[in-house]
Amino acid sequence: MNPRITTPIALLSLGVAAPLLLAGCTSKEGTDDAIAVTSTNDACDLASSEAQTGNVNFAVTNNGSKVTEFYVYGNNNRVLGEVENIGPGLSGNLTVDVTDPGTYTVACKPGMVGTGIRKEITVTGEKKAKEEVPADVNAAKARYLDYVRGQVNGLAAQTQIFVDHVNAGELDQARAMFGQVRTFYERIEPVAESFPDLDPAVDMRWDDTEDGQQPFTGFHRVERGLWPPQPAEVGEAPGQIAPADAANAKAQDNEAAIKQAANDLLANVNKLKTEVDKPDFTFETSQFVQGPQALIDEIAATKVGGEEDRYSHTDLWDFAANVDGAETLIAEMQPMISAKDPALMDKITAQFADVRTAINQYRDGDGYVTYTQVTEAQRKELSNKIDALSASLSQVPGLVLG
Amino acid sequence: MEYLAAGGAPSIFAQMFGSGLIGLREGLETGIVVMILVAFVVKSDRRDALKWIWTGVAAALVMVVGIFLIIHLGTSTVTTLTAELIAGLASLVAVAIVTFMVLWMSKAAVHISSDLKSGMSEALVAGGASVLTLSFLAVGREGFETALLMVGYAESVSGGLWPLLGLVLGILVAVIVTVLLYRGAVRLDFHKFFLYTGIFLIFVAAGILSYGVRALQTVGWLPGSNSLAFDISEHYDQSSWYGTVLAGIFNVRPDPTVLQVVAWCLYVVIVLFFFLRANRPRRAAPPTSGSPSQAPAATDAGT
Numbered sequence A: 001m002n003p004r005i006t007t008p009i010a011l012l013s014l015g016v017a018a019p020l021l022l023a024g025c026t027s028k029e030g031t032d033d034a035i036a037v038t039s040t041n042d043a044c045d046l047a048s049s050e051a052q053t054g055n056v057n058f059a060v061t062n063n064g065s066k067v068t069e070f071y072v073y074g075n076n077n078r079v080l081g082e083v084e085n086i087g088p089g090l091s092g093n094l095t096v097d098v099t100d101p102g103t104y105t106v107a108c109k110p111g112m113v114g115t116g117i118r119k120e121i122t123v124t125g126e127k128k129a130k131e132e133v134p135a136d137v138n139a140a141k142a143r144y145l146d147y148v149r150g151q152v153n154g155l156a157a158q159t160q161i162f163v164d165h166v167n168a169g170e171l172d173q174a175r176a177m178f179g180q181v182r183t184f185y186e187r188i189e190p191v192a193e194s195f196p197d198l199d200p201a202v203d204m205r206w207d208d209t210e211d212g213q214q215p216f217t218g219f220h221r222v223e224r225g226l227w228p229p230q231p232a233e234v235g236e237a238p239g240q241i242a243p244a245d246a247a248n249a250k251a252q253d254n255e256a257a258i259k260q261a262a263n264d265l266l267a268n269v270n271k272l273k274t275e276v277d278k279p280d281f282t283f284e285t286s287q288f289v290q291g292p293q294a295l296i297d298e299i300a301a302t303k304v305g306g307e308e309d310r311y312s313h314t315d316l317w318d319f320a321a322n323v324d325g326a327e328t329l330i331a332e333m334q335p336m337i338s339a340k341d342p343a344l345m346d347k348i349t350a351q352f353a354d355v356r357t358a359i360n361q362y363r364d365g366d367g368y369v370t371y372t373q374v375t376e377a378q379r380k381e382l383s384n385k386i387d388a389l390s391a392s393l394s395q396v397p398g399l400v401l402g
Numbered sequence B: 001m002e003y004l005a006a007g008g009a010p011s012i013f014a015q016m017f018g019s020g021l022i023g024l025r026e027g028l029e030t031g032i033v034v035m036i037l038v039a040f041v042v043k044s045d046r047r048d049a050l051k052w053i054w055t056g057v058a059a060a061l062v063m064v065v066g067i068f069l070i071i072h073l074g075t076s077t078v079t080t081l082t083a084e085l086i087a088g089l090a091s092l093v094a095v096a097i098v099t100f101m102v103l104w105m106s107k108a109a110v111h112i113s114s115d116l117k118s119g120m121s122e123a124l125v126a127g128g129a130s131v132l133t134l135s136f137l138a139v140g141r142e143g144f145e146t147a148l149l150m151v152g153y154a155e156s157v158s159g160g161l162w163p164l165l166g167l168v169l170g171i172l173v174a175v176i177v178t179v180l181l182y183r184g185a186v187r188l189d190f191h192k193f194f195l196y197t198g199i200f201l202i203f204v205a206a207g208i209l210s211y212g213v214r215a216l217q218t219v220g221w222l223p224g225s226n227s228l229a230f231d232i233s234e235h236y237d238q239s240s241w242y243g244t245v246l247a248g249i250f251n252v253r254p255d256p257t258v259l260q261v262v263a264w265c266l267y268v269v270i271v272l273f274f275f276l277r278a279n280r281p282r283r284a285a286p287p288t289s290g291s292p293s294q295a296p297a298a299t300d301a302g303t
Helices: A003-023 A135-168 A171-187 A198-203 A219-226 A243-252 A255-277 A285-303 A315-340 A342-360 A376-393 A396-401 B012-043 B047-073 B080-110 B114-126 B128-140 B143-159 B162-187 B190-218 B241-250 B258-278
Strands: A025-027 A035-039 A044-046 A050-052 A054-062 A068-073 A079-086 A091-098 A102-108 A117-124 B076-078
Touching (some): A035 A068, A044 A117, A135 A171, A171 A219, A219 A243, A285 A315, A285 A396, A315 A376, B012 B143, B012 B162, B012 B190, B012 B241, B047 B076
């Protein structure tokens, strides 16, 4: 009864219980595909002895006169799941996350003792990684989803104006806002990339068309129409326009085709908006935690040479937008990173400031200078800062999910 | 014991009896420790400490009902293994608190004098948190498991109300048993009361400890879930009335693991030793040094 001893014990136990509880939360599975198990005093009947890897559901009904239990065992009799206290006439549900294919033992235990009546089930399918997402990550994901929806709504509104300009033949206004429209898309690129059809349709480059064999659509097709390739820009180096690309532009980029491309772009952007606005829209946790690094690597790996906006040279808008997106993601995860590795968080913050400063020196009014004004040496310097940030960001997924 | 009706489904009697036993066991598991706590403060004329106990009980009940509603109405549930883990850890914490309480009682039993009440007052005022925590844990120890159990009943109601009725009856029986035990306990004279309830509580705590060990073995935090010390389930019916009562009060099971038996034996031997040593006949009792202003030590193991 010594409070000096018992009170800390009590507090400690509550502190331990809360995270455990969160870690142990699982979604209620629909029981349509559940394996029906009937337990009686001397039998354990399974409707099926086959299952797929992932969540395996059991619906256990007790038709015996004794209280029963149902267990699922892995190797060495390790308990993977159990449901206790199923009284006569009652049923209980159990969901077990089975990661590896193989043979598993299940048991009904009428009378709640002993090894029970054992049966085997065969689990087939691919090995699945155990999915245990910490609750704070899910909360951060939910907040980030709001940001994504906001950006996509902004993208849809701005694309509408942009396409209206193209359709009205107001090409100077269209050119003036091109970089800004793309900003909304580039900020949320990791999420946009989870749409395997929409992302290429909206954001493909000439390089993705297999030298013109596939239709060239999206932002960059409209861009090529607005900034027709000049002979001086044609070449094979990164950031230059390929000869086939220039030839294709000459042949195909007439006014009607560009208007068509712009209207298709608008349709696809609106499709994207519809998808992310759906209440049940979700994206992979892996995309979320790897998102910052993915965005930053985008710049270093595929943009710093000027490949992204090779016709308009509005690349710096994209860089800034990628950094915005990465910073937003990190801001959502900051509490988790700080809790586990405050030094890393400080480093990431400093490196973001570094990259931001490097990009800001090219600001020009509301936007950025054309990327052709950034020299090779300056590009290299930017690229180095980005690589340093990327190295720090690569530690985030393991830290946050670990 | 065959009560099977025609058609495969258990008879109404079997349904009610089976669920009744569950209710009885869960009710006893929950009620016994609280009952002893209540008897203890009532016996020591410290009825004002009852509020701590009831607060703890109420908090635990609110928690259980809250969890039940979240699971029943929501889209998430707690995995049974997590519930098992929480119950196991909570059991160990409860045992720790009960142990301090028992050993403190043993001191109290020695000093049956006017200074007992003042010492007791201090202990309870200072220990309000521990009394509250203990009653909370006693009731909420299996809170998640109980909530899952209730969800099972709530979702099976479509199949008939008999099991639910049985469960409620079982809980009522547990309440009656608990009240009878309480009546018997508070009738004892002061010294005997402390001696008997102390010994009783030690065995209850040993059972809770062994339960906690088993739970942690099940989820894999402790090794040896497969090495049974013995298995007399052939001769001992766990789902009979006596099996249920013994399981409810002392957490007896016919097939304990080696680690469970070791933990149970060690606990009983060690704690009982200290408890009885302090309860030696008073002629041989060491001169007391407890002054009214001195807060009682948690244990006299160090003397």
